[in-house]
Amino acid sequence: MxxxxxxxxxxxxxxxxxxxxxxxxxxxxxxxxxxxxxxxxxxxxxxxxxQHALLQGRWWVLILLMREVDGTAAPSALADKAGVSRATMTGLLDGLERDGLVERVLGNHDRRRVAIHLTAAGQARLDEVMPDYYQRVRRLMAPLGETDRKQFIQLLDRIQAGISELSGS
Structure with a gap:
């Protein structure tokens, strides 16, 4: 890009x-x-x-899985939540599985159904990354007080509402 x-x-x-x-x-x-x-x-x-041997797309997938109650989601649901194609999600999942951060689990009743599960290694990677990420975000946003942050979010929401004007959709 x-x-x-x-x-x-x-x-x-x-x-x-x-x-x-x-x-x-x-x-x-x-x-x-x-x-x-x-x-x-x-x-x-x-x-x-x-610095934590992760790419942004893979990190987002790990985050999405961590948000699930049991750390498991369908690949199509992950693709929808991440805003990527199913083919792109398959590539992300292949790399994460190769690194042992997620695993594919076959359905009990329908062996064609596959779910993606966050492994202990995947959770450990997030446990390594997230404190560093949160510290960096805190320092980044430090110049803005709570009132500024709330106003900024409101302004971004107003811009978000007009995105279709740019895209024409």
Whole structure:
């Protein structure tokens, strides 16, 4: 994925606005800053997880399994919750199973049904990662007080509600 590292200057944005009169420059600047920050956050999370020999996609699968009462879920349910295709989930699960972090469990009544279970090794990996992750997130968010955080979430919810305007769906 291409990542914009060089945000446009006011002069460049003015040039664009002259050519495209519908451009709302402050909306574009805000959007680009949000997109850039989201990309930087994802990159930083990747770097954190790499220190624990995990990739972000695999980590999310482990988190989703840990959220389950018995640490078990259907691959299709995991794909839906992660927002990825079933084929992508299969690839993630193959790698996690190869590393011993999850196991495939065949159904008792229907051997074609497979569930994914978080292994003790998978839970141990999460127990190693999560304290570090929580400390880093605490330091990241420290400049924002509780009121700021609540307001920020409200603003993000309002942006989230308008995403269909960008995607056209």
């Amino acid at each position: 291409l990542q914009l590292r060089d945000l446009p200057t006011p002069a460049i944005l003015h040039k664009f606005a002259q050519r495209y009169p519908d451009a709302d420059i402050t909306a574009v600047v805000t959007f680009l800053h949000l997109l850039r920050t989201a990309t930087d956050l994802s990159d930083a999370l990747d770097a954190c997880l790499q």
